[in-house]
Amino acid sequence: MIRYILFDLDETLYPATSGLMPAIGERMRIYLQERYHLDAEHAHALQKRYFNQYGTTLRGLMLEQKIDPQDYLGFVHDVDVAQFIHPDARLREVLGSIPFEKVIVTNADAPHAERVLARLSVADEFEQIFDIVFMQFECKPARGAYERVLEKLGVRGDECILVEDMARNLPAARELGIRTILLMDPRTADQTGAWFLDPAAEARSRECPSDANMCIKEIYEVADTIQKLANAPVRTSK
Numbered sequence: 282m283i284r285y286i287l288f289d290l291d292e293t294l295y296p297a298t299s300g301l302m303p304a305i306g307e308r309m310r311i312y313l314q315e316r317y318h319l320d321a322e323h324a325h326a327l328q329k330r331y332f333n334q335y336g337t338t339l340r341g342l343m344l345e346q347k348i349d350p351q352d353y354l355g356f357v358h359d360v361d362v363a364q365f366i367h368p369d370a371r372l373r374e375v376l377g378s379i380p381f382e383k384v385i386v387t388n389a390d391a392p393h394a395e396r397v398l399a400r401l402s403v404a405d406e407f408e409q410i411f412d413i414v415f416m417q418f419e420c421k422p423a424r425g426a427y428e429r430v431l432e433k434l435g436v437r438g439d440e441c442i443l444v445e446d447m448a449r450n451l452p453a454a455r456e457l458g459i460r461t462i463l464l465m466d467p468r469t470a471d472q473t474g475a476w477f478l479d480p481a482a483e484a485r486s487r488e489c490p491s492d493a494n495m496c497i498k499e500i501y502e503v504a505d506t507i508q509k510l511a512n513a514p515v516r517t518s519k
């Protein structure tokens with residue numbers, strides 16, 4: 282029986298076309314440039330390498346540079362979210378119709394998540410926020426990130442559904458028995474200019490990957506899809 286829906290935050294609850302994540306990516310690049318006296322090109326390359334190798338730029342910085350994570354998180358999330366996203370009454374209605382508890386599981390920090398949820402006008406729809414600090418910086422796609430969340434909620438993986446926009450975050454969840462819904466926004470399938478490289482970005486535009494139980498094209502489909510998945514017989518991964 283499903284008890285919790287684990288929602289990713291960024292580019293799941295609002296469209297990737299909003300420009301918010303590129304703005305945060307730009308802050309990350311500036312951070313690297315200023316702290317390590319790099320030019321823009323080298324900072325961007327380092328940022329991408331960390332993201333692809335460690336899951337987040339921050340994880341790479343912590344492991345290779347021993348930085349203060351709070352200093353970094355404060356700096357990179359210092360953007361005015363109101364410039365990029367707006368109250369979303371339709372999203373609020375969709376979330377409100379989901380008959381399960383909802384929580385946020387994000388690689389960002391809680392203050393950013395709170396600002397985003399407040400701006401979208403959906404903050405009260407979520408019972409808890411599990412952020413990168415809660416994960417002790419072992420962020421998605423690491424299996425430990427999901428294990429910590431399940432332990433804290435006191436549930437098994439098969440009592441949860443994950444809603445995500447990044448295919449690379451699905452396999453570890455599926456290993457734990459969590460059912461998965463992947464948001465495959467056709468408008469953002471071609472992200473050749475994106476600030477990071479999602480290894481699954483190319484596949485996004487074509488077909489629903491095997492690690493996703495179901496795929497949706499926009500977040501507004503999520504309530505109906507959760508209902509279908511919650512009622513469906515459990516299909517185990519691999």
Ligand SMILES: [Mg+2]
Nearest residue numbers: 289291292446
């Ligand atoms: Mg996301």
